[in-house]
Amino acid sequence: MIDASPDFKSQLDIIHGEISETKRKGKILVSGILLTHSHLGHCAGLWHLGKESVEEKNLPLYCTLEMKQFLSNSYPFSLLVQRRNIKIEEIHHDEGLKMGGLEFMPIQVPHRNEIGDTVAYIIKSKKKVMYVPDIDKWTDEILEEIRSSDIALIDGTFYSKNEIPRFEEVPHPPIRETIDLLRNVDVETYFTHINHTNPVNRKGRESKYVKSKGFKIAHDGMTLEI
Numbered sequence: 001m002i003d004a005s006p007d008f009k010s011q012l013d014i015i016h017g018e019i020s021e022t023k024r025k026g027k028i029l030v031s032g033i034l035l036t037h038s039h040l041g042h043c044a045g046l047w048h049l050g051k052e053s054v055e056e057k058n059l060p061l062y063c064t065l066e067m068k069q070f071l072s073n074s075y076p077f078s079l080l081v082q083r084r085n086i087k088i089e090e091i092h093h094d095e096g097l098k099m100g101g102l103e104f105m106p107i108q109v110p111h112r113n114e115i116g117d118t119v120a121y122i123i124k125s126k127k128k129v130m131y132v133p134d135i136d137k138w139t140d141e142i143l144e145e146i147r148s149s150d151i152a153l154i155d156g157t158f159y160s161k162n163e164i165p166r167f168e169e170v171p172h173p174p175i176r177e178t179i180d181l182l183r184n185v186d187v188e189t190y191f192t193h194i195n196h197t198n199p200v201n202r203k204g205r206e207s208k209y210v211k212s213k214g215f216k217i218a219h220d221g222m223t224l225e226i
Ligand SMILES: [Zn+2]
Pocket: 037, 039, 111, 134
């Protein structure tokens, strides 16, 4: 699983499907969790691994050194470390790791890093998949990685800059501009990490425009063959 969002529990329900808790012996069926960064939308779900919930044992949690320090020193995440609900495995930029039959390569991305740094993941299997849920603005390096992917799941937080009054405080590349940057690129591209203010969540001019340019909008429970 990549990141543990506040929807962690319902996402696990999708993964577990019909497999009962008794059959799973109360354990969760993921090989490990890879974190991108410390913003709550990406790590608050870890709380479900603790004593008050499934009391997981040594679930591998892959993250950077800065994230490791943050989790080890901040309550309530520190409890998960102390009780060994999670076992933190440090990752390094541009160094691949293998899990669940896939290879994951973390790459550093610019994001407002109040606490710790931020990575995106390149997932290598038969296909190359790029996952960049959060970035402040596109860099040439990241755009190049997207262009050379088969599938890309990318930051689609906002459709345009004037969508919320405090855009400068929480910058993300607006979908409208990303489409221009990636036009004529032959990659199956999905916008994800969509804010509630983003009009592409509704039927209308904006979502039609995205689709007319050959881009897709990710949705809960979506499956991709990689
Ligand atoms: Zn973030």
